[in-house]
Amino acid sequence: MQKITRKNPSNMPPPVGNYTHITRIPKNAELFVTSGQIGVDQEGNIPPTINDQVSNTFSNIKAFLKSEGLDATNIIKVNIWATERIDWDFFYTQWGQLFTTDYPSMTIGYITELGLPEIKIEIELWAAKLEA
Structure with missing residues (x-):
C-alpha cells in the first residue's frame, strides 16, 4: 500500500522546529491546496492579537x-x-493539537503586510489523499 512518507535525511542538519525536511507523495494521490487561512472567526471578525488569530486560523x-x-x-x-x-x-500549543510527531514540510516568512491591514498571520496548506 502506498503512503505519504516523511523524512529528515541524516546528511542534512535536523529541523529547527516541528517540521520535516522531505515529504513524499505517491503518484495517483488527490491533491488539495487551500487559500491562506486567516484568523477570522465564524462571524467574520478578525481579533486584534496574533495569538487569537493563530487560534482561529487553526480552527x-x-x-x-x-x-x-x-x-x-x-x-x-x-x-x-x-x-x-x-x-x-x-503557536506550538495549537500546532500540537493538530500534529503529533508526523510533521509536514513547512516554510515560515515574516512579511510587511497581508491582504488586509488587520491580518497578522496566514497559513496555506497542501494536502494529499491516497486512493483507496
Missing part, C-alpha cells in the same frame, strides 16, 4: 480538513506568513 484549518474527509496526516506542506513575531510557545 479554520480543522474545519477545512473535516469538510474534505482529511486529517493532519494528509497535510504535506504548510506555508506560514506573519506580519509580526509569532509567539512560538502559543
